[in-house]
Amino acid sequence: MKPEQGLFQLDFDDHHAVLGVPVTADAKAVRKRYLAIARLLHPDSLSGATATDAQRASDVLSKLVNPAYEALSQEKSSTEHGIMLKLKGQSLRQVGTAPTVSSTTAQTLLKAPHADAAYRKAISNLAESQFNDLENVTEVIGELSELNLIYLYRSSANDGPSVSSPASAAKPRPNAAPNATAPTVPTPRQNQAAILESYVNRAQEYDQNRDYSRAILELREAVKAYPNNVQCHSYLAALYLKAGQGTMARIHAKRALEIDPNDERAIAVQARVDKASGASTSGSTQTTKSKGGNAKASNPKASDKGGGFFGLFGGKKK
Structure with a gap:
Protein backbone atom coordinates (compact mmCIF):
# COMPACT_ATOMS: atom_id res chain seq x y z
CA MET A 1 0.00 0.00 0.00
CA SER A 168 11.26 1.87 33.56
CA ALA A 169 13.12 -1.41 33.11
CA ALA A 170 14.08 -2.81 36.48
CA LYS A 171 17.78 -2.84 37.31
CA PRO A 172 19.30 -6.01 38.83
CA ARG A 173 20.18 -5.92 42.52
CA PRO A 174 23.80 -7.07 42.88
CA ASN A 175 23.46 -7.74 46.62
CA ALA A 176 20.10 -9.50 46.51
CA ALA A 177 19.87 -12.62 48.63
CA PRO A 178 19.99 -15.84 46.55
CA ASN A 179 16.78 -17.12 48.12
CA ALA A 180 14.91 -13.83 47.99
CA THR A 181 11.19 -14.16 47.42
CA ALA A 182 10.20 -13.58 43.80
CA PRO A 183 7.89 -10.63 43.16
CA THR A 184 4.21 -11.43 42.94
CA VAL A 185 2.85 -11.56 39.40
CA PRO A 186 -0.27 -9.38 39.10
CA THR A 187 -3.47 -11.23 38.27
CA PRO A 188 -5.52 -10.22 35.19
CA ARG A 189 -8.02 -8.49 37.49
CA GLN A 190 -5.23 -6.51 39.15
CA ASN A 191 -3.88 -5.53 35.72
CA GLN A 192 -7.30 -4.33 34.63
CA ALA A 193 -7.67 -2.34 37.83
CA ALA A 194 -4.31 -0.66 37.20
CA ILE A 195 -5.30 0.36 33.67
CA LEU A 196 -8.68 1.65 34.81
CA GLU A 197 -7.03 3.63 37.58
CA SER A 198 -4.71 5.32 35.10
CA TYR A 199 -7.65 6.42 32.94
CA VAL A 200 -9.59 7.70 35.94
CA ASN A 201 -6.58 9.52 37.40
CA ARG A 202 -5.94 11.38 34.17
CA ALA A 203 -9.62 12.25 33.85
CA GLN A 204 -9.60 13.60 37.41
CA GLU A 205 -6.60 15.81 36.63
CA TYR A 206 -8.41 17.34 33.64
CA ASP A 207 -11.62 17.56 35.68
CA GLN A 208 -9.89 19.56 38.39
CA ASN A 209 -8.63 21.99 35.74
CA ARG A 210 -12.14 22.20 34.26
CA ASP A 211 -10.85 20.74 31.02
CA TYR A 212 -13.95 18.61 30.64
CA SER A 213 -13.48 17.74 26.97
CA ARG A 214 -10.15 15.99 27.61
CA ALA A 215 -11.47 14.36 30.76
CA ILE A 216 -14.37 13.00 28.72
CA LEU A 217 -11.97 11.63 26.11
CA GLU A 218 -10.08 9.70 28.79
CA LEU A 219 -13.26 8.15 30.15
CA ARG A 220 -14.57 7.34 26.68
CA GLU A 221 -11.41 5.33 26.04
CA ALA A 222 -11.92 3.56 29.37
CA VAL A 223 -15.53 2.73 28.46
CA LYS A 224 -14.36 1.27 25.14
CA ALA A 225 -11.98 -1.04 26.96
CA TYR A 226 -14.35 -1.83 29.85
CA PRO A 227 -17.94 -1.32 28.65
CA ASN A 228 -19.46 -2.88 31.77
CA ASN A 229 -17.59 -0.86 34.38
CA VAL A 230 -20.03 1.16 36.47
CA GLN A 231 -17.38 3.62 37.68
CA CYS A 232 -16.47 4.61 34.11
CA HIS A 233 -20.08 5.18 33.07
CA SER A 234 -21.11 7.11 36.18
CA TYR A 235 -18.05 9.36 36.15
CA LEU A 236 -18.45 9.93 32.42
CA ALA A 237 -22.09 10.89 33.05
CA ALA A 238 -20.98 13.42 35.66
CA LEU A 239 -18.40 14.89 33.27
CA TYR A 240 -20.94 15.24 30.49
CA LEU A 241 -23.25 17.00 32.93
CA LYS A 242 -20.51 19.46 33.86
CA ALA A 243 -19.87 20.07 30.17
CA GLY A 244 -23.53 20.87 29.64
CA GLN A 245 -24.26 17.77 27.55
CA GLY A 246 -27.39 16.54 29.27
CA THR A 247 -28.34 13.90 26.71
CA MET A 248 -24.99 12.13 26.95
CA ALA A 249 -25.06 12.46 30.74
CA ARG A 250 -28.45 10.73 30.80
CA ILE A 251 -27.24 7.91 28.52
CA HIS A 252 -24.23 7.02 30.67
CA ALA A 253 -26.10 7.47 33.95
CA LYS A 254 -28.73 5.07 32.67
CA ARG A 255 -26.06 2.54 31.64
CA ALA A 256 -24.36 2.81 35.04
CA LEU A 257 -27.67 2.17 36.81
CA GLU A 258 -28.31 -0.85 34.61
CA ILE A 259 -25.04 -2.29 35.88
CA ASP A 260 -25.52 -1.16 39.49
CA PRO A 261 -28.92 0.32 40.43
CA ASN A 262 -27.42 1.63 43.69
CA ASP A 263 -24.57 3.67 42.20
CA GLU A 264 -24.90 6.99 44.04
CA ARG A 265 -23.13 9.15 41.48
CA ALA A 266 -25.28 7.87 38.63
CA ILE A 267 -28.43 8.37 40.70
CA ALA A 268 -27.42 11.96 41.43
CA VAL A 269 -26.60 12.72 37.80
CA GLN A 270 -29.87 11.25 36.58
CA ALA A 271 -31.83 13.26 39.13
CA ARG A 272 -30.18 16.53 38.09
CA VAL A 273 -30.68 15.81 34.39
CA ASP A 274 -34.35 14.97 35.01
CA LYS A 275 -34.80 18.12 37.07
CA ALA A 276 -33.22 20.31 34.41
CA SER A 277 -35.23 18.62 31.68
CA GLY A 278 -38.44 19.10 33.66
CA ALA A 279 -37.72 22.78 34.22
CA SER A 280 -37.04 23.25 30.52
CA THR A 281 -40.27 21.49 29.53
CA SER A 282 -42.28 23.56 32.00
CA GLY A 283 -40.80 26.80 30.70
CA SER A 284 -41.56 25.78 27.12
CA THR A 285 -45.20 25.02 27.97
CA GLN A 286 -45.62 28.38 29.69
CA THR A 287 -44.19 30.19 26.66
CA THR A 288 -46.53 28.36 24.31
CA LYS A 289 -49.59 29.41 26.32
CA SER A 290 -48.48 33.05 26.41
CA LYS A 291 -49.12 35.43 23.52
CA GLY A 292 -46.55 37.35 21.50
CA GLY A 293 -43.92 39.29 23.46
CA ASN A 294 -45.75 38.83 26.76
CA ALA A 295 -44.18 35.36 27.13
CA LYS A 296 -40.68 36.75 27.22
CA ALA A 297 -41.70 39.59 29.46
CA SER A 298 -43.27 37.23 31.98
CA ASN A 299 -40.10 35.16 32.17
CA PRO A 300 -37.19 37.39 31.07
CA LYS A 301 -34.46 34.94 32.19
CA ALA A 302 -35.89 31.87 30.47
CA SER A 303 -33.85 32.34 27.28
CA ASP A 304 -30.57 32.69 29.20
CA LYS A 305 -30.48 29.24 30.77
CA GLY A 306 -29.57 27.27 27.64
CA GLY A 307 -31.78 24.34 28.60
CA GLY A 308 -30.77 24.53 32.24
CA PHE A 309 -27.66 22.31 32.21
CA PHE A 310 -25.07 25.05 32.62
CA GLY A 311 -27.27 26.57 35.32
CA LEU A 312 -26.70 23.50 37.48
CA PHE A 313 -23.12 24.57 37.97
CA GLY A 314 -23.70 28.29 38.43
CA GLY A 315 -23.02 29.22 34.80
CA LYS A 316 -19.93 31.01 33.61
CA LYS A 317 -18.37 33.46 35.99
CA LYS A 318 -18.08 36.98 34.66
Whole structure:
Protein backbone atom coordinates (compact mmCIF):
# COMPACT_ATOMS: atom_id res chain seq x y z
CA MET A 1 0.00 0.00 0.00
CA LYS A 2 1.38 3.37 -1.00
CA PRO A 3 1.53 6.17 1.58
CA GLU A 4 -0.45 8.52 -0.65
CA GLN A 5 -3.25 5.93 -0.78
CA GLY A 6 -3.89 6.02 2.93
CA LEU A 7 -0.81 4.70 4.73
CA PHE A 8 -1.03 7.19 7.57
CA GLN A 9 -4.76 6.81 8.01
CA LEU A 10 -4.07 3.43 9.59
CA ASP A 11 -3.94 3.33 13.37
CA PHE A 12 -0.87 1.36 14.41
CA ASP A 13 -1.05 0.79 18.14
CA ASP A 14 1.50 -2.05 17.96
CA HIS A 15 4.48 0.15 18.77
CA HIS A 16 6.90 -2.79 18.85
CA ALA A 17 5.91 -3.78 15.31
CA VAL A 18 6.44 -0.23 14.03
CA LEU A 19 9.96 -0.18 15.47
CA GLY A 20 10.70 -3.79 14.53
CA VAL A 21 11.59 -4.96 18.04
CA PRO A 22 10.18 -7.91 20.01
CA VAL A 23 7.66 -7.21 22.76
CA THR A 24 10.29 -8.41 25.23
CA ALA A 25 12.75 -5.66 24.23
CA ASP A 26 14.12 -3.55 27.07
CA ALA A 27 14.73 0.21 27.08
CA LYS A 28 18.26 -0.05 25.73
CA ALA A 29 17.21 -2.22 22.79
CA VAL A 30 14.27 0.02 21.93
CA ARG A 31 16.44 3.16 21.93
CA LYS A 32 19.18 1.50 19.90
CA ARG A 33 16.68 0.40 17.28
CA TYR A 34 15.03 3.82 17.15
CA LEU A 35 18.35 5.60 16.59
CA ALA A 36 19.22 3.17 13.79
CA ILE A 37 15.91 3.85 12.05
CA ALA A 38 16.25 7.61 12.54
CA ARG A 39 19.70 7.56 10.92
CA LEU A 40 18.39 5.47 8.04
CA LEU A 41 15.50 7.84 7.33
CA HIS A 42 17.40 11.08 7.97
CA PRO A 43 17.78 13.42 4.95
CA ASP A 44 21.60 13.18 5.18
CA SER A 45 21.32 9.45 4.52
CA LEU A 46 19.05 10.04 1.53
CA SER A 47 21.16 12.55 -0.39
CA GLY A 48 20.73 10.63 -3.66
CA ALA A 49 17.04 9.91 -3.24
CA THR A 50 14.26 11.49 -5.26
CA ALA A 51 12.09 14.19 -3.72
CA THR A 52 9.22 11.70 -3.47
CA ASP A 53 11.32 9.11 -1.63
CA ALA A 54 12.75 11.77 0.70
CA GLN A 55 9.26 12.97 1.57
CA ARG A 56 8.08 9.42 2.10
CA ALA A 57 10.97 8.77 4.49
CA SER A 58 10.16 11.95 6.39
CA ASP A 59 6.51 10.93 6.70
CA VAL A 60 7.34 7.43 7.93
CA LEU A 61 9.69 8.83 10.55
CA SER A 62 7.39 11.58 11.81
CA LYS A 63 4.04 9.80 11.58
CA LEU A 64 4.93 6.22 12.49
CA VAL A 65 8.36 5.80 14.03
CA ASN A 66 8.53 8.86 16.29
CA PRO A 67 5.08 8.32 17.86
CA ALA A 68 5.87 4.65 18.49
CA TYR A 69 9.15 5.47 20.19
CA GLU A 70 7.54 8.23 22.23
CA ALA A 71 4.90 5.80 23.49
CA LEU A 72 7.50 3.21 24.52
CA SER A 73 9.93 5.70 26.05
CA GLN A 74 7.46 7.36 28.44
CA GLU A 75 7.00 5.50 31.70
CA LYS A 76 3.21 5.81 32.01
CA SER A 77 2.35 4.87 28.44
CA SER A 78 4.93 2.07 28.21
CA THR A 79 3.72 0.50 31.46
CA GLU A 80 0.12 0.59 30.27
CA HIS A 81 1.16 -0.84 26.90
CA GLY A 82 2.97 -3.72 28.60
CA ILE A 83 -0.08 -4.52 30.72
CA MET A 84 -2.32 -4.41 27.67
CA LEU A 85 -0.04 -6.86 25.85
CA LYS A 86 -0.26 -9.32 28.73
CA LEU A 87 -4.03 -9.01 28.87
CA LYS A 88 -4.19 -9.49 25.11
CA GLY A 89 -2.25 -12.73 25.37
CA GLN A 90 -4.47 -13.99 28.16
CA SER A 91 -7.65 -13.14 26.26
CA LEU A 92 -6.33 -14.95 23.18
CA ARG A 93 -5.68 -18.04 25.24
CA GLN A 94 -9.15 -17.92 26.79
CA VAL A 95 -10.76 -18.02 23.35
CA GLY A 96 -9.39 -21.54 22.98
CA THR A 97 -8.40 -21.33 19.30
CA ALA A 98 -5.31 -19.84 17.71
CA PRO A 99 -5.72 -16.38 16.12
CA THR A 100 -6.06 -16.31 12.34
CA VAL A 101 -2.97 -14.92 10.61
CA SER A 102 -2.11 -14.54 6.93
CA SER A 103 1.68 -14.27 6.84
CA THR A 104 3.83 -17.36 6.37
CA THR A 105 6.20 -16.28 9.14
CA ALA A 106 3.39 -16.06 11.69
CA GLN A 107 1.95 -19.40 10.61
CA THR A 108 5.39 -20.96 11.01
CA LEU A 109 5.79 -19.43 14.47
CA LEU A 110 2.44 -20.90 15.49
CA LYS A 111 3.86 -24.41 14.99
CA ALA A 112 7.51 -23.81 15.94
CA PRO A 113 8.74 -26.13 18.74
CA HIS A 114 10.72 -23.38 20.48
CA ALA A 115 8.55 -20.28 20.30
CA ASP A 116 10.90 -17.81 22.01
CA ALA A 117 13.91 -18.50 19.79
CA ALA A 118 11.81 -18.71 16.61
CA TYR A 119 10.04 -15.46 17.48
CA ARG A 120 13.24 -13.48 18.08
CA LYS A 121 14.79 -14.80 14.88
CA ALA A 122 11.72 -13.98 12.79
CA ILE A 123 11.54 -10.43 14.19
CA SER A 124 15.25 -9.89 13.55
CA ASN A 125 15.01 -11.12 9.95
CA LEU A 126 12.12 -8.82 9.12
CA ALA A 127 13.64 -5.83 10.92
CA GLU A 128 16.78 -5.98 8.74
CA SER A 129 14.85 -4.94 5.65
CA GLN A 130 11.81 -3.31 7.28
CA PHE A 131 12.51 0.20 5.95
CA ASN A 132 14.27 -0.68 2.70
CA ASP A 133 11.06 -0.34 0.70
CA LEU A 134 9.09 2.50 2.26
CA GLU A 135 6.32 2.12 -0.28
CA ASN A 136 5.40 -1.20 1.34
CA VAL A 137 6.45 -0.49 4.91
CA THR A 138 2.93 -1.07 6.27
CA GLU A 139 2.94 -4.62 4.94
CA VAL A 140 6.11 -5.42 6.90
CA ILE A 141 4.69 -3.76 10.02
CA GLY A 142 1.57 -5.88 9.61
CA GLU A 143 3.68 -9.03 9.38
CA LEU A 144 5.63 -8.06 12.48
CA SER A 145 2.36 -7.40 14.29
CA GLU A 146 1.12 -10.90 13.41
CA LEU A 147 4.32 -12.35 14.86
CA ASN A 148 3.68 -10.41 18.07
CA LEU A 149 0.12 -11.72 18.15
CA ILE A 150 1.18 -15.36 17.81
CA TYR A 151 3.94 -14.91 20.37
CA LEU A 152 1.49 -13.44 22.87
CA TYR A 153 -0.90 -16.33 22.22
CA ARG A 154 1.73 -19.02 22.68
CA SER A 155 3.49 -17.47 25.65
CA SER A 156 0.19 -16.85 27.48
CA ALA A 157 0.10 -20.57 28.27
CA ASN A 158 3.01 -19.88 30.63
CA ASP A 159 1.30 -17.01 32.48
CA GLY A 160 2.02 -14.47 29.78
CA PRO A 161 5.14 -13.15 28.06
CA SER A 162 7.90 -11.38 29.90
CA VAL A 163 7.04 -7.98 28.47
CA SER A 164 9.46 -5.24 29.40
CA SER A 165 8.48 -1.69 30.24
CA PRO A 166 11.16 0.20 28.24
CA ALA A 167 10.90 3.46 30.16
CA SER A 168 11.26 1.87 33.56
CA ALA A 169 13.12 -1.41 33.11
CA ALA A 170 14.08 -2.81 36.48
CA LYS A 171 17.78 -2.84 37.31
CA PRO A 172 19.30 -6.01 38.83
CA ARG A 173 20.18 -5.92 42.52
CA PRO A 174 23.80 -7.07 42.88
CA ASN A 175 23.46 -7.74 46.62
CA ALA A 176 20.10 -9.50 46.51
CA ALA A 177 19.87 -12.62 48.63
CA PRO A 178 19.99 -15.84 46.55
CA ASN A 179 16.78 -17.12 48.12
CA ALA A 180 14.91 -13.83 47.99
CA THR A 181 11.19 -14.16 47.42
CA ALA A 182 10.20 -13.58 43.80
CA PRO A 183 7.89 -10.63 43.16
CA THR A 184 4.21 -11.43 42.94
CA VAL A 185 2.85 -11.56 39.40
CA PRO A 186 -0.27 -9.38 39.10
CA THR A 187 -3.47 -11.23 38.27
CA PRO A 188 -5.52 -10.22 35.19
CA ARG A 189 -8.02 -8.49 37.49
CA GLN A 190 -5.23 -6.51 39.15
CA ASN A 191 -3.88 -5.53 35.72
CA GLN A 192 -7.30 -4.33 34.63
CA ALA A 193 -7.67 -2.34 37.83
CA ALA A 194 -4.31 -0.66 37.20
CA ILE A 195 -5.30 0.36 33.67
CA LEU A 196 -8.68 1.65 34.81
CA GLU A 197 -7.03 3.63 37.58
CA SER A 198 -4.71 5.32 35.10
CA TYR A 199 -7.65 6.42 32.94
CA VAL A 200 -9.59 7.70 35.94
CA ASN A 201 -6.58 9.52 37.40
CA ARG A 202 -5.94 11.38 34.17
CA ALA A 203 -9.62 12.25 33.85
CA GLN A 204 -9.60 13.60 37.41
CA GLU A 205 -6.60 15.81 36.63
CA TYR A 206 -8.41 17.34 33.64
CA ASP A 207 -11.62 17.56 35.68
CA GLN A 208 -9.89 19.56 38.39
CA ASN A 209 -8.63 21.99 35.74
CA ARG A 210 -12.14 22.20 34.26
CA ASP A 211 -10.85 20.74 31.02
CA TYR A 212 -13.95 18.61 30.64
CA SER A 213 -13.48 17.74 26.97
CA ARG A 214 -10.15 15.99 27.61
CA ALA A 215 -11.47 14.36 30.76
CA ILE A 216 -14.37 13.00 28.72
CA LEU A 217 -11.97 11.63 26.11
CA GLU A 218 -10.08 9.70 28.79
CA LEU A 219 -13.26 8.15 30.15
CA ARG A 220 -14.57 7.34 26.68
CA GLU A 221 -11.41 5.33 26.04
CA ALA A 222 -11.92 3.56 29.37
CA VAL A 223 -15.53 2.73 28.46
CA LYS A 224 -14.36 1.27 25.14
CA ALA A 225 -11.98 -1.04 26.96
CA TYR A 226 -14.35 -1.83 29.85
CA PRO A 227 -17.94 -1.32 28.65
CA ASN A 228 -19.46 -2.88 31.77
CA ASN A 229 -17.59 -0.86 34.38
CA VAL A 230 -20.03 1.16 36.47
CA GLN A 231 -17.38 3.62 37.68
CA CYS A 232 -16.47 4.61 34.11
CA HIS A 233 -20.08 5.18 33.07
CA SER A 234 -21.11 7.11 36.18
CA TYR A 235 -18.05 9.36 36.15
CA LEU A 236 -18.45 9.93 32.42
CA ALA A 237 -22.09 10.89 33.05
CA ALA A 238 -20.98 13.42 35.66
CA LEU A 239 -18.40 14.89 33.27
CA TYR A 240 -20.94 15.24 30.49
CA LEU A 241 -23.25 17.00 32.93
CA LYS A 242 -20.51 19.46 33.86
CA ALA A 243 -19.87 20.07 30.17
CA GLY A 244 -23.53 20.87 29.64
CA GLN A 245 -24.26 17.77 27.55
CA GLY A 246 -27.39 16.54 29.27
CA THR A 247 -28.34 13.90 26.71
CA MET A 248 -24.99 12.13 26.95
CA ALA A 249 -25.06 12.46 30.74
CA ARG A 250 -28.45 10.73 30.80
CA ILE A 251 -27.24 7.91 28.52
CA HIS A 252 -24.23 7.02 30.67
CA ALA A 253 -26.10 7.47 33.95
CA LYS A 254 -28.73 5.07 32.67
CA ARG A 255 -26.06 2.54 31.64
CA ALA A 256 -24.36 2.81 35.04
CA LEU A 257 -27.67 2.17 36.81
CA GLU A 258 -28.31 -0.85 34.61
CA ILE A 259 -25.04 -2.29 35.88
CA ASP A 260 -25.52 -1.16 39.49
CA PRO A 261 -28.92 0.32 40.43
CA ASN A 262 -27.42 1.63 43.69
CA ASP A 263 -24.57 3.67 42.20
CA GLU A 264 -24.90 6.99 44.04
CA ARG A 265 -23.13 9.15 41.48
CA ALA A 266 -25.28 7.87 38.63
CA ILE A 267 -28.43 8.37 40.70
CA ALA A 268 -27.42 11.96 41.43
CA VAL A 269 -26.60 12.72 37.80
CA GLN A 270 -29.87 11.25 36.58
CA ALA A 271 -31.83 13.26 39.13
CA ARG A 272 -30.18 16.53 38.09
CA VAL A 273 -30.68 15.81 34.39
CA ASP A 274 -34.35 14.97 35.01
CA LYS A 275 -34.80 18.12 37.07
CA ALA A 276 -33.22 20.31 34.41
CA SER A 277 -35.23 18.62 31.68
CA GLY A 278 -38.44 19.10 33.66
CA ALA A 279 -37.72 22.78 34.22
CA SER A 280 -37.04 23.25 30.52
CA THR A 281 -40.27 21.49 29.53
CA SER A 282 -42.28 23.56 32.00
CA GLY A 283 -40.80 26.80 30.70
CA SER A 284 -41.56 25.78 27.12
CA THR A 285 -45.20 25.02 27.97
CA GLN A 286 -45.62 28.38 29.69
CA THR A 287 -44.19 30.19 26.66
CA THR A 288 -46.53 28.36 24.31
CA LYS A 289 -49.59 29.41 26.32
CA SER A 290 -48.48 33.05 26.41
CA LYS A 291 -49.12 35.43 23.52
CA GLY A 292 -46.55 37.35 21.50
CA GLY A 293 -43.92 39.29 23.46
CA ASN A 294 -45.75 38.83 26.76
CA ALA A 295 -44.18 35.36 27.13
CA LYS A 296 -40.68 36.75 27.22
CA ALA A 297 -41.70 39.59 29.46
CA SER A 298 -43.27 37.23 31.98
CA ASN A 299 -40.10 35.16 32.17
CA PRO A 300 -37.19 37.39 31.07
CA LYS A 301 -34.46 34.94 32.19
CA ALA A 302 -35.89 31.87 30.47
CA SER A 303 -33.85 32.34 27.28
CA ASP A 304 -30.57 32.69 29.20
CA LYS A 305 -30.48 29.24 30.77
CA GLY A 306 -29.57 27.27 27.64
CA GLY A 307 -31.78 24.34 28.60
CA GLY A 308 -30.77 24.53 32.24
CA PHE A 309 -27.66 22.31 32.21
CA PHE A 310 -25.07 25.05 32.62
CA GLY A 311 -27.27 26.57 35.32
CA LEU A 312 -26.70 23.50 37.48
CA PHE A 313 -23.12 24.57 37.97
CA GLY A 314 -23.70 28.29 38.43
CA GLY A 315 -23.02 29.22 34.80
CA LYS A 316 -19.93 31.01 33.61
CA LYS A 317 -18.37 33.46 35.99
CA LYS A 318 -18.08 36.98 34.66
